[in-house]
Amino acid sequence: MQTIQTEDYLYALAYCPFLSHKEKWKVLISDHPEFSDYTLVSDRSLAMTFQKKTAFWRYLKEFDYVTSMEEEKAAGIHTVYLSQEDYPHALRKSYEPPLVLFYKGDFSLVYKGTIGIVGARDCTEYGERFLKELLPPLVCHDLVTVSGLARGIDTYVHTKTIENGGKTIAVLGNGIGYAYPRENKPLQEEIGKNHLILSEYPLNRTPKKQYFPLRNRIIAGLSRGILVVEARERSGSLITARLALEEGRDVFAVPGSVFSEQSKGCLDLIKAGAILCQSYDDILSEWHMTV
Numbered sequence: 001m002q003t004i005q006t007e008d009y010l011y012a013l014a015y016c017p018f019l020s021h022k023e024k025w026k027v028l029i030s031d032h033p034e035f036s037d038y039t040l041v042s043d044r045s046l047a048m049t050f051q052k053k054t055a056f057w058r059y060l061k062e063f064d065y066v067t068s069m070e071e072e073k074a075a076g077i078h079t080v081y082l083s084q085e086d087y088p089h090a091l092r093k094s095y096e097p098p099l100v101l102f103y104k105g106d107f108s109l110v111y112k113g114t115i116g117i118v119g120a121r122d123c124t125e126y127g128e129r130f131l132k133e134l135l136p137p138l139v140c141h142d143l144v145t146v147s148g149l150a151r152g153i154d155t156y157v158h159t160k161t162i163e164n165g166g167k168t169i170a171v172l173g174n175g176i177g178y179a180y181p182r183e184n185k186p187l188q189e190e191i192g193k194n195h196l197i198l199s200e201y202p203l204n205r206t207p208k209k210q211y212f213p214l215r216n217r218i219i220a221g222l223s224r225g226i227l228v229v230e231a232r233e234r235s236g237s238l239i240t241a242r243l244a245l246e247e248g249r250d251v252f253a254v255p256g257s258v259f260s261e262q263s264k265g266c267l268d269l270i271k272a273g274a275i276l277c278q279s280y281d282d283i284l285s286e287w288h289m290t291v
Contacts, residue, residue, distance in 0.1 A: 004060065006032065006081070006083045007081045007083060007084070008065060009031070009032070009060070010028075010081050010082065010083065010099045010100050011065065011068075011079070011081070011100055012059070012060050012063045012065070013027070013028060013056070013099055013100075014098075014099055014100040014102075014200065014201075014202060015063065015068060015202045016056060016059055018052070018055065018059075019052060019056060020210075021096075021210075021214055023052055024099070025038075025039045025096060027052070027053050027056055028099065030053065035082070038082070038095070038096055038097060039095070039096050040095075068202070068203075071203055072102070072203055075104075075176070075177055075203060076104050076192070077102050077103070077104050077176055077177070077203055078102070078103055078104070078107070079100055079101065079102055079103070080100070080101045080103065080107070081099070081100055081101075082097060082098070082099050082100070086107075087101070088101075088110040088111070088221075088222060090221060090222060090223075090224075091110070091218065091221040091222050093221075093247075094217065094220070094221030094247050095217070095246070095247070096217070097218075097221060098200035098218060099200070100200065101198055101199075101200060102175070102176055102198070102199050102200070102201070102202065102203070103176075103196060103197060103198050103199075104176050104192040104196070104197045105191065105192050105193065105194070105195050105196035105197055106167070106194075106195060106196050107196060109144050109167050109169055109195065109196045110169070110196070110198075110222060112142065112143075112144045112167070113141075113142060113143050113144065113224060114143065114144045114145075114146050114169065114222055114223045114224055115138065115143050115144070115145060115146065115223055115224060115225055115226075115227060115283070116145075116146040116147065116219045116220060116222065116223030116225070116226040116227065116240065116244070117131070117145055117146070117147050117153070117154075117157045117226075117227045117229065118147060118148065118153060118154065118216075118219065118226065118227070118228055118229070118231075118236070118237040118240050118241075119152060119153025119154070119228060119229035119230040119231060119237055120152050120153055120229075120230040120231055120232060120235065120237065120262045121150055121151045121152035121153070121154075122152060122262065123152040123153045123156065123229070123230050123262065124230065124260070124262055126230070126256060126257075126260075126262075127152075127153055127156075127229045127230040127254075127262065128156055130229060130254055131153070131156055131157060131160055131229060132160065133279065133280070134227075134279065134280045135157070135160045135161055135164055135166070136164045137280040137284070138166070138280055138283070138284075139161060139164045139165060139166030141284065141289050141290075143166075144166070144167045144168065144169060145157050145158070145161045145166065145167075145168045145169070146168070146169045146171065146219050146222050146223050147168070147169075147170065147171070147219065148170070148171055148172070148173065148212075148215055148216070148219060148236075149170040149171075149172060149180075149184055149187070149188060149191075149197075150181070151181055151183075151184075153229050153230060153237075155184060155187065158170060158187060158191060158195075159187065162190065162191075162194075162195070167195055167196075168191060168195045168196075169191075169195065169196045169197075169198060169222065170188065170191045170195070170196070170197050170198070171197075171198045171199070171215055171218045171219050171222070172197060172198070172199040172201070172215065173199075173201075173207050173208075173211040173212040173214070173215035174199065174201055174205055174206055174207035174208075174211065175199060175201045175202050175203045175204050175205035175206070176192065176197050176199050176203060177203040177204045178204055178205065178206055178207070180206075180207045198218065198222075199215075200214070200218065212236055213236065213239050216236055216239050216240040216243060217240075217243045219240055220240050220243040220244040220247055220249060221243075221247060223244065223249060224249065224250065224287070225244070225249050225250030225251065225252060225283070225286075225287075226240055226241055226244040226249060226250070226251050226252070227252040227253075227254070227277060227283065228240070228241050228251070228252070228253045228254065228265065228266055228269060228274070229254050229266075230254065230256065230260075230262040230263060230265075230266065231262070231263075231264075231265030231266055231269075232261055232262060232264060232265050233261075233264045233265055233268065234265075235265055237265060238265050238268075238269070241253075241269055241274065250275060250286060250287075251269065251274045251275065252274060252275045252276075252277040252282065252283060252286075253266040253267075253269040253270050253274040253275070253276065253277060254266055254277050254278075255267065255270060255276060255277075255278065
């Protein structure tokens, strides 16, 4: 393989369109074993990737770094690499962290106190009312909210944080140059201008189903704790909660009616040991912050 700087290698790997998330890690640690502490990918599985590894090396020789970087610069996109010191410490400690973080906005927000807030896309008036009461005190305590810019609870979190004068981080399951969902394009632009947008995907990468569970691990990795407001029995919010628990983060869950489909996931989390959250007091008290 040609000699190439680590950051350039990671950048090309992030752009590579034909390798899956796991395949990228297999290729990476076979060429750069110093990254093996971040993953459980074993040496035994590396031989399986020979053909794709060879294809990636060809891709590496042909990859147009200059054009890609110029497009990002024109769009106001910046990058930070897993190999660099300014990579967010908490996220670096998580399992298989993004090799490259593409971002737009105020990157210093990742170093502040953060709380991930996730929930149902088809949220109810109950969930919105709860967040309306919850968010102002959290903002007053300088907590930065982290969510996924999806419809429903995510959108409400970002919007109400901004309306209350707080700061928010949106983690995308697509490239920053692509607006998804479409109706959130103005909100995405506002967050990129005055807050922070993060993604592990190149500028114009379109969303794919498999990207969203991966996006959730970034939300969990960045956050001191995760609050699940409303969630069905099987939902992406529960994936985020599970990932947060695996990373040693606090998980809070909002109780709801046993008759509500949107509350069943939260009730199951509470039954499994999540911290019951009936108001902002429950979060601030758990974190020994002045109420």
